[in-house]
Amino acid sequence: MMEYGYYPGCSLHGTAKEFDLSIKESFTSLGLGLKEVEDWNCCGASSAHETSEELALALAVRILSQAEKAGQKTIVAPCAACYSRLKMANVEVAHDAGLRKRISHIIGQDYQGNVAVRHVTEIYKENKDRLAASVTKPLAGLKIASYYGCLLARPKAVVDWDDAENPTTMDELVTSLGAQALDWSHKTECCGASFSISRGDIAVRLVGDILGAAKLAGADAIAVACPLCQANLDMRQSAAERRNKTTYKLPIIYISQLIGLAQGKDAKALGLDKHMVGAEKVLEKLSAAPIPHGEKKPVAV
Amino acid sequence: MLQLNAETVHTCRDTIKRLSGEDVSRCFQCGKCTAGCPVAIDMDVTPNQVMRLAQINGRERVLASSTIWLCLSCETCSTRCPADIDIAKVMDTLRKISVAEGYPSPEPAITGFHRLFLASVEKYGRLNELELSIKHNLAIMKPTKDIRLAVGLFSKGKINPFGGKVKDRERVKKIFAESQRFVKVYPESIEREAE
Ligand code: SF4
Ligand code: SF4
Numbered sequence: 001m002m003e004y005g006y007y008p009g010c011s012l013h014g015t016a017k018e019f020d021l022s023i024k025e026s027f028t029s030l031g032l033g034l035k036e037v038e039d040w041n042c043c044g045a046s047s048a049h050e051t052s053e054e055l056a057l058a059l060a061v062r063i064l065s066q067a068e069k070a071g072q073k074t075i076v077a078p079c080a081a082c083y084s085r086l087k088m089a090n091v092e093v094a095h096d097a098g099l100r101k102r103i104s105h106i107i108g109q110d111y112q113g114n115v116a117v118r119h120v121t122e123i124y125k126e127n128k129d130r131l132a133a134s135v136t137k138p139l140a141g142l143k144i145a146s147y148y149g150c151l152l153a154r155p156k157a158v159v160d161w162d163d164a165e166n167p168t169t170m171d172e173l174v175t176s177l178g179a180q181a182l183d184w185s186h187k188t189e190c191c192g193a194s195f196s197i198s199r200g201d202i203a204v205r206l207v208g209d210i211l212g213a214a215k216l217a218g219a220d221a222i223a224v225a226c227p228l229c230q231a232n233l234d235m236r237q238s239a240a241e242r243r244n245k246t247t248y249k250l251p252i253i254y255i256s257q258l259i260g261l262a263q264g265k266d267a268k269a270l271g272l273d274k275h276m277v278g279a280e281k282v283l284e285k286l287s288a289a290p291i292p293h294g295e296k297k298p299v300a301v
Numbered sequence: 302m303l304q305l306n307a308e309t310v311h312t313c314r315d316t317i318k319r320l321s322g323e324d325v326s327r328c329f330q331c332g333k334c335t336a337g338c339p340v341a342i343d344m345d346v347t348p349n350q351v352m353r354l355a356q357i358n359g360r361e362r363v364l365a366s367s368t369i370w371l372c373l374s375c376e377t378c379s380t381r382c383p384a385d386i387d388i389a390k391v392m393d394t395l396r397k398i399s400v401a402e403g404y405p406s407p408e409p410a411i412t413g414f415h416r417l418f419l420a421s422v423e424k425y426g427r428l429n430e431l432e433l434s435i436k437h438n439l440a441i442m443k444p445t446k447d448i449r450l451a452v453g454l455f456s457k458g459k460i461n462p463f464g465g466k467v468k469d470r471e472r473v474k475k476i477f478a479e480s481q482r483f484v485k486v487y488p489e490s491i492e493r494e495a496e
Contacts, residue, residue, distance in 0.1 A: 015430055108475065
């Protein structure tokens with residue numbers, strides 16, 4: 001069995017628990033293993049980056065170095081922000097031996113630069129044949145707007161496996177699950193998640209724009225692959241509805257949860273009951289019973 | 302009014318170039334960066350104006366602007382710039398210079414959030430989401446902000462009240478203590494000449 005190093009990052013151990021759950025569920029069905037990086041720390045996200053270049057690098061490189069020490073050659077980072085930070089750190093230390101030395105000193109351990117950083121959607125894409133073979137309950141009739149957000153397909157120096165302006169990886173994935181991938185306008189518009197707490201007014205405006213665009217395209221749900229996007233689009237949805245005096249009622253579902261559903265897994269085991277905007281309509285549309293609350297009943301399709 | 306001075310006109314441009322490798326003099330004011338920026342309407346100086354000001358040493362306006370703090374680092378501008386300038390990186394560099402020179406932040410909620418975020422990481426090695434939002438709401442004197450959301454998250458088991466912790470916390474403390482703001486040297490004296 002192929003086993004990857006796994007960097008969940010802080011969100012997947014907190015507000016994005018269901019992303020973690022559903023990734024693990026879907027990977028098991030694909031015959032892929034995940035092993036957490038030993039004693040990992042926060043990547044520092046944009047806050048470290050905006051304060052100190054060295055701090056941002058040191059936090060990211062410590063994670064990579066921990067993986068290298070354990071012999072992990074590839075780590076999967078599901079959060080688009082972590083993914084971007086880690087991969088950027090790799091690019092920076094690869095280009096500057098002096099910098100690598102200085103950072104190694106700060107983190108108290110060496111890093112040779114031998115750990116590849118990959119996003120979870122990249123892994124799904126690479127295993128698309130296995131993925132197609134694992135589908136037992138196709139998501140027929142479901143219209144999905146795939147939302148990539150700002151950091152999944154950019155910048156070019158980091159993401160070389162998709163198009164920065166019109167990425168298609170998630171669209172291909174949802175198509176292979178039997179759903180309909182929608183062509184829509186806001187695939188890569190930033191949702192302002194980093195202002196969700198500090199400048200909520202801006203975040204709510206951006207969220208409203210994205211939800212409105214998905215609604216216009218006729219989406220049943222939005223597929224995401226970043227915990228920050230999910231939290232922002234889901235948790236700020238009611239505020240965006242109040243602001244724009246409309247209703248969106250658009251469930252924001254992780255791509256891994258959609259994969260799990262198509263693999264016939266229980267909605268609750270995939271954490272579909274953990275979102276603010278419930279996915280009941282989507283499950284009904286898949287001619288399934290509403291999410292079973294309390295009892296562990298498999299979703300019949 | 303910005304007075305152009307032949308001796309100092311390129312000071313800001315040169316500093317940015319030294320610290321980020323980006324050359325703002327390549328900008329020819331096409332406006333694409335501003336057109337695609339999701340927060341351009343919230344900024345006091347638009348991204349293309351930042352580029353122009355940086356070219357002609359309008360450093361005060363740029364370093365005191367809300368723009369550098371409102372920039373989400375979404376990279377839309379950098380992806381589209383026909384002159385191949387990594388504008389997001391320039392914004393990033395300007396933020397650091399602004400902090401180094403002690404400019405007050407016109408966006409205290411944002412700068413305060415970053416501070417609290419890092420304080421949490423420094424303490425635990427990982428982010429404690431709950432503690433961060435509580436402290437932030439206290440700092441902006443709206444302790445009950447998002448309280449309904451928090452209750453909802455709790456009931457869905459999405460908040461881990463204790464948060465995760467790194468075992469090797471000594472190392473994390475060391476990383477914070479030893480890291481410097483700029484990787485490259487930042488000779489403040491050169492900057493001061495411009496005044
Ligand atoms: S997109 Fe590039 S060239 Fe055009 S105004 Fe912005 S920085 Fe200047
Ligand atoms: S990176 Fe900053 S300046 Fe550029 S488009 Fe995004 S928010 Fe605007």
